[in-house]
Amino acid sequence: MAESGSRAPKATATASTAAPDLDGSAPTPAPRAAVRTGFLVTLVLGGLTAVPPLSMDMYLPALPEVTGALGTSAATAQLTLTACLTGMALGQLVVGPMSDKWGRRRPLLIGLLVYIAATAICAFAPNAALLIAFRLLQGLAGAAGIVIARAVVRDLYDGVAMARFFSTLMLISGVAPIVAPLIGGQVLRITDWRGVFVVLTVIGVALTTLVWRFLPETLAPDDRHGGGTLAALCTMRGLLADRVFTGYMIAGGFAFAALFAYISASPFVIQEIYGASPQTFSLLFGLNSIGLIAVGQLNGKVLVGRVSLDKVLGVGLGLIVLAATFLLFVATGVFGDPDELGLVPVAAGLFVLMASMGLATPNTNALALLRTRHAAGSASALLGTSSFLIGAVASPLVGIAGERTAVPMALVQLGCGLAAAVAFVALCRPWQHTAAVAGEVTER
Numbered sequence: 001m002a003e004s005g006s007r008a009p010k011a012t013a014t015a016s017t018a019a020p021d022l023d024g025s026a027p028t029p030a031p032r033a034a035v036r037t038g039f040l041v042t043l044v045l046g047g048l049t050a051v052p053p054l055s056m057d058m059y060l061p062a063l064p065e066v067t068g069a070l071g072t073s074a075a076t077a078q079l080t081l082t083a084c085l086t087g088m089a090l091g092q093l094v095v096g097p098m099s100d101k102w103g104r105r106r107p108l109l110i111g112l113l114v115y116i117a118a119t120a121i122c123a124f125a126p127n128a129a130l131l132i133a134f135r136l137l138q139g140l141a142g143a144a145g146i147v148i149a150r151a152v153v154r155d156l157y158d159g160v161a162m163a164r165f166f167s168t169l170m171l172i173s174g175v176a177p178i179v180a181p182l183i184g185g186q187v188l189r190i191t192d193w194r195g196v197f198v199v200l201t202v203i204g205v206a207l208t209t210l211v212w213r214f215l216p217e218t219l220a221p222d223d224r225h226g227g228g229t230l231a232a233l234c235t236m237r238g239l240l241a242d243r244v245f246t247g248y249m250i251a252g253g254f255a256f257a258a259l260f261a262y263i264s265a266s267p268f269v270i271q272e273i274y275g276a277s278p279q280t281f282s283l284l285f286g287l288n289s290i291g292l293i294a295v296g297q298l299n300g301k302v303l304v305g306r307v308s309l310d311k312v313l314g315v316g317l318g319l320i321v322l323a324a325t326f327l328l329f330v331a332t333g334v335f336g337d338p339d340e341l342g343l344v345p346v347a348a349g350l351f352v353l354m355a356s357m358g359l360a361t362p363n364t365n366a367l368a369l370l371r372t373r374h375a376a377g378s379a380s381a382l383l384g385t386s387s388f389l390i391g392a393v394a395s396p397l398v399g400i401a402g403e404r405t406a407v408p409m410a411l412v413q414l415g416c417g418l419a420a421a422v423a424f425v426a427l428c429r430p431w432q433h434t435a436a437v438a439g440e441v442t443e444r
Helices: 010-014 031-049 051-057 060-069 074-102 105-122 128-156 159-173 175-190 194-214 229-240 243-273 278-303 309-331 343-369 376-397 407-428
Strands: none
Touching (some): 031 051, 031 159, 031 194, 051 175, 051 194, 074 128, 105 128, 105 194, 128 159, 128 376, 159 278, 159 343, 175 278, 243 278, 243 309, 243 343, 278 343, 343 407
């Protein structure tokens, strides 16, 4: 069992108010400076975890416009999302072990610089094929922020403190899904879809500057692992041999896929089927993100330390299944003609589904990472890769029946929710083990 409470954050113990060197070295700060750096580190980590929603959600209102501007189909336009998601999945497999070997800062800064270049090129893509290619590169580079942010949290915290910190990150990074579609919708009012990538490029530059200035190295040289690709593969094989870790990984991956089915299908469902404007879609998307943030904070501030994380996770997965079932009934006409019912029941079902992620996502991450002390980068890579790969498979499936029905979206969400629940019950078997972060373990 992992110890409860938190370890002294190594980042704030070795950080400096001056910019650390690329190799992570920095002078020892005064205590007050360490406190300020710790707060800034929290904000930077939140920004890094916001890379996926910024890269995808800001672009969502433009999907129908991309379809017309590049003369392609809805399924091909959705492949631009799939390419970015696939890149983020595969990139984590490379960056995670690299960060265990070389530390967190160097791979992160390199990844962010490549992200900036790829995003800028996307803004000038003349056709769908080139856009898909550089969205893939954008995802590969952007993976550095996702995987290293989780690894840094594992470097700094343990037990209850780690679970709570993941919920704090959800609060910070959860602002991105709210703001991103709103920004995307407003950008489309003054320019076309290419302007979205220009804004993303500027955000990438700002985030890179903050990382360079305020994020210190958190993995001490003595804790780093040598070896090359073979050693990294052996480490990952050992992690996958842990049945419980694998169960949390699969459950989190399918839960994320249900969320991504919503992300990739909702622009067409809400705008094309129900006739909403890009701005209305953005507002609804932001409302759903508020639900996710609120439930995530309920998890971190109220439930963690009082209720077993396994129990909370089980409730979250159950709500995902119920919400997806409701959406399927609405789409197939069980409750009446979908056209007469209108947008309200669909919006309500999507709100519950997305809010439930506030119980599923932080707890699967915390419970899985609590089982990995000496390979946080590789473990974070496996968690992220499984989520993004499963999500990448789910994305094209929501559009196979065309743009005029929400049935495929609901079916994919229900299938993913059921798969996540089965993995949790069959592999994690929470009744057979004591969760590392549970109601019985309170932070003193």
